[in-house]
Amino acid sequence: MGKYMVIDGIRTEFTNEKNVLQVIQRAGIHVPTFCYYSDLSIYGACRMCVVEDERGNILASCSTPPKDKMVIKTNTSKLHNHRKMILELLLAAHCRDCTTCDKNQNCRLQLLAKRFGLTDVRFKNTNPVLPIDESSVSIVRDPSKCILCGDCVRMCNEVQHVGAIDFANRGSKMIVSPAFGRSIAETDCVNCGQCAAVCPTAAITIKKDLKEVWKAIYDGKKRVVVQVAPAVRVALGEEFGLEPGKNSIGKIFTAIRMLGFDTVFDTSLAADLTIMEESAELVEKLEKGDNKMPLFTSCCPAWVRFAETKHPEILPYISTSKSPMEMFGAVIKEYYKPADEEAGLETISVAIMPCTAKKYEAQREEFKRNGIADVDYVITTKELVCMIRELGIQFNEIEPSAPDMPFSISSGAGMIFGVTGGVTEAALRKVAEKTDFAIKEIEYSGVRGMEGVKVADVTLGDKTLRIGVVNGLGNADELIKKIESGEEHFDFVEVMACPYGCIAGAGQPFSHKADKAKRASGMYKADKSALIKRSDENPVVHELYNYGVLKDRAHELLHVKY
Numbered sequence: 001m002g003k004y005m006v007i008d009g010i011r012t013e014f015t016n017e018k019n020v021l022q023v024i025q026r027a028g029i030h031v032p033t034f035c036y037y038s039d040l041s042i043y044g045a046c047r048m049c050v051v052e053d054e055r056g057n058i059l060a061s062c063s064t065p066p067k068d069k070m071v072i073k074t075n076t077s078k079l080h081n082h083r084k085m086i087l088e089l090l091l092a093a094h095c096r097d098c099t100t101c102d103k104n105q106n107c108r109l110q111l112l113a114k115r116f117g118l119t120d121v122r123f124k125n126t127n128p129v130l131p132i133d134e135s136s137v138s139i140v141r142d143p144s145k146c147i148l149c150g151d152c153v154r155m156c157n158e159v160q161h162v163g164a165i166d167f168a169n170r171g172s173k174m175i176v177s178p179a180f181g182r183s184i185a186e187t188d189c190v191n192c193g194q195c196a197a198v199c200p201t202a203a204i205t206i207k208k209d210l211k212e213v214w215k216a217i218y219d220g221k222k223r224v225v226v227q228v229a230p231a232v233r234v235a236l237g238e239e240f241g242l243e244p245g246k247n248s249i250g251k252i253f254t255a256i257r258m259l260g261f262d263t264v265f266d267t268s269l270a271a272d273l274t275i276m277e278e279s280a281e282l283v284e285k286l287e288k289g290d291n292k293m294p295l296f297t298s299c300c301p302a303w304v305r306f307a308e309t310k311h312p313e314i315l316p317y318i319s320t321s322k323s324p325m326e327m328f329g330a331v332i333k334e335y336y337k338p339a340d341e342e343a344g345l346e347t348i349s350v351a352i353m354p355c356t357a358k359k360y361e362a363q364r365e366e367f368k369r370n371g372i373a374d375v376d377y378v379i380t381t382k383e384l385v386c387m388i389r390e391l392g393i394q395f396n397e398i399e400p401s402a403p404d405m406p407f408s409i410s411s412g413a414g415m416i417f418g419v420t421g422g423v424t425e426a427a428l429r430k431v432a433e434k435t436d437f438a439i440k441e442i443e444y445s446g447v448r449g450m451e452g453v454k455v456a457d458v459t460l461g462d463k464t465l466r467i468g469v470v471n472g473l474g475n476a477d478e479l480i481k482k483i484e485s486g487e488e489h490f491d492f493v494e495v496m497a498c499p500y501g502c503i504a505g506a507g508q509p510f511s512h513k514a515d516k517a518k519r520a521s522g523m524y525k526a527d528k529s530a531l532i533k534r535s536d537e538n539p540v541v542h543e544l545y546n547y548g549v550l551k552d553r554a555h556e557l558l559h560v561k562y
Contacts, residue, residue: 003068008075014066021049021061029074032083032112034200035149036062038513039499041158043150048083048112052076084116092123094201095144101202108200109147130175135185137363138356139196139204146176146203152195159499161474162306164189176203188309190473192302192497193356193506206356206507209377210386216348216377217260223336223347226256227267227328231354231418231502232381234522235509239385240395244515245522250400255388257401261350266403268410270328271417271426272535273544274299277321277558278423279430282492286463293317293483294468294490297423299324301361302497304562306473311480320559324417325351325358326367329374330557331407334549351378354418354505357497366560380507409540412530419520420471420501421447421454424494428467429534431460439533448524450500450517453479455490468493471501 004013005023012027019042024031034046044063051061054071058078073079090109098104130143148167153176156162164187168177178187196204216222233249242248249266256264282295298304298319307314322330329349336347351358361367362375379387388395402408413429416422424447432438446456447469454469468490470476476495482488498505503519511519532538544550550557 003066005066006069006071008073017066019062020051020059020064020066020070020072023066024051024061024072024074031061031074032115033062034108034147035151037151037154037198039159040151040154040198043154046086046147046149048086050079050082052079058082084118087113087116087118088121089123090147091118091121092125093127094125094147095142096121101145102205102208103202107202133183134207135183136189136191136207136360137185138191138207138359139184139189139193140207141184141204142202143175143177145201147201148174148176149200150176151198151200152176152204155194155198159472159474160190160192160194160306160497161310161477162188162190162192165195190302190305190309190497191357191360192473194498196356197504197506197510206380206382207359208383208386209359209379210383213350213377213379213387216350221345223262223340223345224260224350225263225265225332225336225347226261226350226352227265227270227325227332228252228256228352229267229325229354229418229502230271230415230422230523230526231505231508231519232352232384233526234418234503234519235354235511236381236385237395238509238511238515239382242396243518244511245518245520245525247522247526248395248400249526250402251395251398252384253403254398254401255393255395256352256384258393258398259387259391263404265328265332265407266410267324267328267351268414268417269407269538269540270324270331271414272411272538272541273327273331273550273558274321274324274417274423275413275426275430275535276541276545277327277554278319279427281319281321282427283431286465286491291489291491294493295319297492297494298322298560299417299423300355300357300495300497301364302355302357303473303476303495305357305360306476306497308562310477313484314480315562318562320561322367322558322560323358323361324414325353325378326361326374326560327558328407329362329367330369331544331549333369333372333374334553334557335406348376349374351375352381352384353378354381354502354508355498356380356506358507366562380505382507382509385509406543407540409532409538410530411532411535411538412527413533413535414538415526415530416523418502419523420496421449421469421494422501422523423496424467424469424492426535427492428458428460430536434534450513450520452499465491467491470494471496472499473497 014023032048035043049061051072133141237248296318359378413426452475456467
């Protein structure tokens with residue numbers, strides 16, 4: 001017989017569960033938590049998840065390993081009063097301007113207060129009002145809404161290896177802050193926004209650019225052109241009740257037009273451009289026999305920033321190809337330049353991204369020409385959701401539509417950029433034999449999957465390439481150390497800053513690992529239904545290179561030096 005626990009009188013078998021909390025969840029019971037997040041280390045600080053054993057002892061279920069025949073209760077008078085007291089104390093030290101809070105109706109503290117029927121707080125808030133930190137272009141920190149759960153600290157330090165924030169001071173004066181009270185912009189923050197993604201309240205949120213975007217939309221002298229990143233299609237629908245991973249790109253295009261944007265394109269086309277340029281770099285590197293260091297991908301701005309701050313020695317080995325967003329930004333501005341001059345318009349380029357670091361990337365000087373940014377504004381998936389709701393668009397009821405001409409065709413290779421391993425698979429399709437069998441071989445080579453680090457040996461002609469695929473900056477940090485020590489060797493390494501890739505970017509609706517896997521599956525389904533599987537078979541790409549704005553200017557418009 002297998003091992004089991006008795007939870008509230010219900011016998012529940014368990015196998016590999018790491019703690020009592022996971023067994024409780026398996027039994028179908030939702031015990032409240034603040035500081036527990038399955039992808040992070042156990043912290044056990046909030047004490048909301050406590051349970052009572054048969055001797056009346058109180059245990060933190062998140063940090064207690066399960067034992068065979070263990071008997072616990074999750075709902076007793078003692079536990080009920082204990083949880084309500086914790087909530088009341090947290091609320092007493094918390095800003096309660098809920099109606100104007102960015103996380104209104106999506107805040108775990110607010111939801112639990114409602115669940116436990118808290119309508120009054122007996123204790124006075126004696127905490128000093130700390131200033132809001134808006135120095136970053138990607139996130140906003142509001143210390144008055146912090147409940148000291150430590151999720152952001154563990155994400156930044158343990159998962160991402162950035163260390164931009166940590167606990168400071170002791171006792172009742174404890175806060176989460178950058179070192180020495182600096183602003184977040186003064187740290188090595190890479191703008192990945194994963195701290196905001198795991199924050200249960202609104203202590204860290206995404207900086208919104210909606211005011212400027214609405215202003216541009218309502219300005220008759222501006223042509224507002226928008227591009228939508230591949231990963232947005234499998235996540236936005238969740239906010240409107242669709243299944244995770246459901247491809248809603250057609251509805252997204254329709255909604256964007258209803259919002260007042262003039263023209264809408266799919267960034268997957270620019271991903272095809274990235275593959276054309278990046279794969280050419282890889283081929284050139286292999287032909288030169290330069291195998292000292294691998295060619296690292298350059299699509300993720302948080303990864304590039306991490307390399308700049310933590311590993312500047314590898315910058316010469318990062319691809320000079322711009323990210324798809326910036327490539328498309330340059331193409332859009334160049335394409336509309338003649339028409340704008342004739343009509344007296346100004347093209348405003350907006351990008352809808354799953355990523356907060358894209359806001360930082362758009363403002364970098366490297367992506368400005370004559371002082372003008374190629375991408376004017378970046379809004380996240382969640383910001384687009386806000387716009388759709390603000391106008392009262394019934395997302396589930398609208399009909400799907402296609403992207404606009406002339407950039408209306410993209411390949412399946414471009415679409416899978418949003419999932420970890422997608423950039424690598426797309427690049428390999430470009431340099432592999434032009435057969436369906438070759439595509440299948442790449443699919444099963446080991447580049448797919450949700451693991452933090454994947455290694456694959458891929459044979460192309462008479463050469464075998466060693467490929468590394470990494471998601472999460474902590475994993476990237478460890479892999480770089482192994483490469484530099486000689487323990488590992490790669491020809492090509494794909495890096496995405498966010499765990500699981502862009503599908504789990506900080507700008508996406510929050511989800512757990514199982515739903516992220518569904519998003520990944522949705523990306524591959526979109527690829528399967530695509531008429532074109534390889535970037536180099538995209539007719540729009542050929543048009544751009546041979547007759548369009550990229551003719552004789554591809555390197556100028558599509559490459560960058562950091």
